[in-house]
Amino acid sequence: MVNIKRDTRDLAVPDETWDTMSNLTLVGVPPGVSSDISHRKWHGRQAIVAAGTVMPIMIILSFVRIYAKCWRNRKWTTDDSIFLSSLVAALILTSNQIAQVISGGIIGFHAWEIRVKEVTKTVMILSLVVSILTGPLIWIIKLTLFCLIYNTFHPLKYVRRLVYIGIVVSGLYYTGAAIIQGVYCGPKGGTDRKAMMVGFGRESCIFGEMKALTISMGAVNVFFDFYILILPLPAIYRLQMERRKKIGVFFMFLTGIGTCVMSIVNLYYRVHLSYSHDFNYETVPFMTVSSIEHCVGVVIPCMPQSAKTFGRVYTHLKSHFITSSRSFRCTFSTIVSTKQKEENFARCSPDIELKRNSHTQSYDKSREDEDTDLNPGQQPFSNARSVLYSSSTADSLLPPVELAAQTGWNDDTIKSCL
Incomplete structure (x- = not known):
């Protein structure tokens, strides 16, 4: 991150030298680029927008899954505990990435616009923690996908074996990656800011071993994402169920294509980031893709319960809407019919009154004529x-x-x- 020296003798650098270096930028200004630190532009908005969009979706669908699978059935299984762990893992990863972008003020700016003194101890500790925890937390997210496949197709022996192999191999790799990350980029000679800067400034942390580890982790992510995607497809094809339901199961697992696409894009940015000297700026698209990948990995196990829950809600709302619409139409028709009758009566009332008066006059005249023919005394x-x-x-x-x-x-x- 900060390329100051290459060995532990940097700890013997006088404080005056450190103070002088604090006003320097992380890297030199590239040719043809004008640098204005006082009016620098922040480019980290896309990472915040992406994380702020996918995190609420992930949380909502996760609560729908927990409600439909655990609360309604009053049953909690090991699979649910693993899923809850994956949700926490995704929240930790995404939250830490957001914290890196918005705290410290170094992620999202070009490296030649950042002074060494802006790289605080808090920023370096947060960056180191994220680097170490990324591997194990990614493994926990993938573990819940393995559990989904295992619980769905556990009668098939070959599926169980492949799930066990995937869990063990991926767990060993991500654990080893976390240990290597801590060893090569951890502080040297203490825990203060200078020791942290020396740890991050070592050649093994910036180049060499860590570059190879960063690229290999991206490649392993792609491999296991496709492994999880392809593993259940033959079993789904052999399922004895209706064609419509089988297609639905296919599409549910094929949503993992989104994770595979994100992991491929993630690998591209890892390679690009490993050979870039503008680390702080190039980290933003990498964090954007990573947050989407982690959240999609948690959303996939929520698909079955979410589909059923939203289907019931849709049916209820549709029935309520149809009933309300019919009631409204009946009420409206009654009002219109009554109004039309009143209008027709008002239109015809003069004729009715005229006819009634004419009939009354004729009736009275006929009675008067009859009165003249009456016998005396009547x-x-x-x-x-x-x-x-x-x-x-x-x-x-x-x-x-x-x-x-x-x-x-x-x-x-x-x-x-x-």
Whole structure:
């Protein structure tokens, strides 16, 4: 990271020399490039955006898996413990990478824009911890993928053996890589800032062994990602199930192609970073791809439970929407129908009133004509109507006997009036 000297004799450098070196930049300005440290531009935004996008998705799907597989079934297995460990591992890796970008102010800037004094002890410790833990944490993330394959196809003997081989070989490699990282880049002669800078400034840490280890780790990641992707495919092909379900299982495991693509891109940036002198700037795309790769590795085991859960939610929402839509249509149709009836009645009411008045006038005239033909002593029909309908309520109507006594009509005449 900081190429000061090549051996432990740097610890004997006087403090005055260290103070003088603190104002120097990490590397010289390349030819044709103008450097303005006071107005330097930060390029680490893409790493923050990528991590801030994939981490919430990973956390949400992880909680969906835990809820669907553990909370609903009230059962916790070893596979669930390993998955939870992989979630914690991915969060640690991604969080540390974000911390490297936003703390200390050295990741995301060009190396010729960073002074030596800006490389604080905190920044170097965080960088060393991330370098050492990267291997074991990646192994834990891959371990949950091996467990997914094992639990799905454990009746097949060859699948179990290949899973065991993959777990052991990958575990040994990543553990060895962590030890080598700590030995070659750890502090020399103490734990203060100078000792940390000497450890990072050694030739074995910047070039040589660590360059080979960085590239080999990227290649091993690609190998094991394809190993995990291809391992279950023959077993899936032999499954005795419906064609539609078999295709769904294929696609679930083929989501691992995303991890393979990210690991290939990761290998490219590892190689490019190993031969670059602008380490602080070139680290940003490497961290971006790494955070996506780690989160995708955790999301894959969540796919079966997430698909079922979201399927149930979709069915419930669809049913609720259809019911609400039908209720709304019925209510709307009733309102429209009532409104149309009112409009039709209002449109026809003048004609109805005119016809009713005409009928009443004709009726009254016919009764008056009949009154002239009555025998002496009988009451006219007009008086009978006033007696019959002297009140607006039906209770005020007189009984037929009293009507006959007052009017002198017979029963047939009374019935014709009623």
